[in-house]
Amino acid sequence: xxxxxxxxxxxxxxxxxxxxxxxxxxxxxxxxxxxxxxxxxxxxxxxxxxxxxxxxxxxxxxxxxxxxxxxxxxxxxxxxxxxxxxxxxxxxxxxxxxxxxxxxxxxxxxxxxxxxxxxxxxxxxxxxxxxxxxxxxxxxxxxxxxxxxxxxxxxxxxxxxxxxxxxxxxxxxxxxxxxxxxxxxxxxxxxxxxxxxxxxxxxxxxxxxxxxxxxxxxxxxxxxxxxxxxxxxxxxxxxxxxxxxxxxxxxxxx
Amino acid sequence: xxxxxxxxxxxxxxxxxxxxxxxxxxxxxxxxxxxxxxxxxxxxxxxxxxxxxxxxxxxxxxxxxxxxxxxxxxxxxxxxxxxxxxxxxxxxxxxxxxxxxxxxxxxxxxxxxxxxxxxxxxxxxxxxxxxxxxxxxxxxxxxxxxxxxxxxxxxxxxxxxxxxxxxxxxxxxxxxxxxxxxxxxxxxxxxxxxxxxxxxxxxxxxxxxxxxxxxxxxxxxxxxxxxxxxxxxxxxxxxxxxxxxxxxxxxxxx
Numbered sequence: 001x002x003x004x005x006x007x008x009x010x011x012x013x014x015x016x017x018x019x020x021x022x023x024x025x026x027x028x029x030x031x032x033x034x035x036x037x038x039x040x041x042x043x044x045x046x047x048x049x050x051x052x053x054x055x056x057x058x059x060x061x062x063x064x065x066x067x068x069x070x071x072x073x074x075x076x077x078x079x080x081x082x083x084x085x086x087x088x089x090x091x092x093x094x095x096x097x098x099x100x101x102x103x104x105x106x107x108x109x110x111x112x113x114x115x116x117x118x119x120x121x122x123x124x125x126x127x128x129x130x131x132x133x134x135x136x137x138x139x140x141x142x143x144x145x146x147x148x149x150x151x152x153x154x155x156x157x158x159x160x161x162x163x164x165x166x167x168x169x170x171x172x173x174x175x176x177x178x179x180x181x182x183x184x185x186x187x188x189x190x191x192x193x194x195x196x197x198x199x200x201x202x203x204x205x206x207x208x209x210x211x212x213x214x215x216x217x218x219x220x221x222x223x224x225x226x227x228x229x230x231x232x233x234x235x236x237x238x239x240x241x242x243x244x245x246x247x248x249x250x251x252x253x254x
Numbered sequence: 255x256x257x258x259x260x261x262x263x264x265x266x267x268x269x270x271x272x273x274x275x276x277x278x279x280x281x282x283x284x285x286x287x288x289x290x291x292x293x294x295x296x297x298x299x300x301x302x303x304x305x306x307x308x309x310x311x312x313x314x315x316x317x318x319x320x321x322x323x324x325x326x327x328x329x330x331x332x333x334x335x336x337x338x339x340x341x342x343x344x345x346x347x348x349x350x351x352x353x354x355x356x357x358x359x360x361x362x363x364x365x366x367x368x369x370x371x372x373x374x375x376x377x378x379x380x381x382x383x384x385x386x387x388x389x390x391x392x393x394x395x396x397x398x399x400x401x402x403x404x405x406x407x408x409x410x411x412x413x414x415x416x417x418x419x420x421x422x423x424x425x426x427x428x429x430x431x432x433x434x435x436x437x438x439x440x441x442x443x444x445x446x447x448x449x450x451x452x453x454x455x456x457x458x459x460x461x462x463x464x465x466x467x468x469x470x471x472x473x474x475x476x477x478x479x480x481x482x483x484x485x486x487x488x489x490x491x492x493x494x495x496x497x498x499x500x501x502x503x504x505x506x507x508x
Contacts, residue, residue: 088413121412127476128416156450156479159342159378166381196410197451220470222381225410225479 014139014242020050022137022240023100027051029238029245030098030133037064039091041125042078043099044071044118047135051098056081068094070125071118072195088128097129101237102149102228103142104134109237109250110211112145114152114228117177120196123226123233132234138241145211145229150175150202152228153218157191157199163223164201170217172203198225268393268496274304276391276494277354281305283492283499284352284387291318293345295379296332297353298325298372301389305352310335322348324379325372326449342382351383355484355491356403357396358388363491363504364465366399368406368482371431374450377480377487386488392495399465399483404429404456406482407472411445411453417477418455424471426457452479 014022027047031054034040042052052074059065059082067083068091069075078085088094099122103112111134113119126132142148153174155163164174177192177200191199208214215229232250239246268276281301285308288294296306306328313319313336321337322345323329332339342348353376357366365388367373380386396402407428409417418428431446431454445453462468469483486504493500 089415092419120410123476124410124413124416127420128413156374156378158375158450159382161343162378162382165346196412216470216474219474222377222480226476 014137019137019139023047023135024050024054024240025245026135026137026238026240027054027098029247030135031055031058033133034058034063034065034096038095039066039068039086039093041094041097041099041129042067042069042074042083043097043122044074045100045116047100047137048074048098049077051135052078052081052083056083059083068125070099070121074118088125094125094129096131096133097125098133098135099126101134101136101140101230103145104136104140104237104239105142105145106248107251108232109134109234109248110145110232111230111234112149112151112228113230114154114200115149117192117194117200119152119228120154120194120198120226123230126230126233131236134234134237136237136239138239141239144207144209146205147207150204151218152177153201153203154194154196154198154225154227155201156223156225157197159223160199160201163221166221166223167201167203167218170214170221172205174201174203176200177202196225268391273391273393277301277389278304278308278494279499280389280391280492280494281308281352283501284389285309285312287387288312288317288319288350292349293320293322293340293347295348295351295353295383296321296323296328296337297351297376298328299354299370301354301391302328302352303331305389306332306335306337310337313337322379324353324375328372342379348379348383350385350387351379352387352389353380355388355390355394356482357399358390358394358491358493359396359399360502361505362486363388363488363502364399364486365484365488366403366405366482367484368408368454369403371446371448371454373406373482374408374448374452374480377484380484380487385490388488388491390491390493392493395493398461398463400459401461404458405472406431407455407457408448408450408452408479408481409455410477410479411451413477414453414455417475420475420477421455421457421472424468424475426459428455428457430454431456450479
């Protein structure tokens, strides 16, 4: 990491290379803490892929970790990198999981995830992990969740228009996520389909002061499979930024 | 209906023919109330199929109803009977829905549904209907839900063993539903797969005095798509029994 990159500069927009270096540094710090023989939940997305490379390096050095991927894509990348894999159904619990996030609040470490489309399996893996680590660059830290980004909501394809109606009633402005090749101006564009065969509604809510309450309301909606609010599901966050990597542990519940 | 059948007899077990006649009578009473031009949610299961025949008779007499089926199977049967069909995404709301149930409590008309495997679409249709009618034979009336039957819970196939662990933590004894052709003694038997591509865990809980509380807890579990508790989702029940058809309307909330 160069001095220029490390200093960054408050208010300036970091370059893509700078962001990648911040993420890589966070991934390196997280992977360094993984016990030998750990069963590790493997996140999805660009930051998680940097983590896979760090983890593969440890495997190359003799570490006996086993990975449990949160998406078909992550499973393919991890296998190509030589990381031994297991199915979540074949392990009673995961030692630790490492994943990225779209937004993180301090000090509670609540998250929005799902821009990469793998939120359901990411949440299933998180729910099965004894210790959950999130790695992000410093631009992902926010004061209030959902101010700038939609909350991705995975819904059953059958009757999804009516499920969208029910999310509107909760205050959302939902937009059906389209397949990467689709033009958003095409009325017949194909929807994005998740690994589980569902659709994603990207729901703009505006800032949500009580994410735990909204999370419960969204999940209770008939037709909703899961959503991108991860509340109380993270023990530790590594944040890569201009001053290096900062580590934050979630405070114990009062 | 013969006199002997009508008298039934307290404590005796009704014959299959008697039960079918009770169901048919309830279906007939329900279908008779449907407005002309109504958009009707079409339930699934053996009782709902009797309702389809009653509805088809009305279509044959010139009624202009449109059906919205809750399963692939119901859609096929309804089409074969000549009932015009629509997709739930193409109608803003349904006038009424008619469906069966596995257990019904009085006077609140809370239900267990899902033995037929279509609970997700049945609940999606119910959530989109302005008035929900349930038709059952008298053996389906219970004092407390879940005493005798499991609550079917539709779960994501990915990591379903771990989702089952989380349901055990809620007090359930879950059993994976198997495909109709499978032997329950075969450890490699194929799971039953829902229209939505999910699995069903039949969860014995024993009697549940607060079904609304348990319903919220089950739906909140990561990996649960939907469950067979239908709480506050029914306006009217027609019960076919030895004394004819009884009608029950849900009391207004206090």
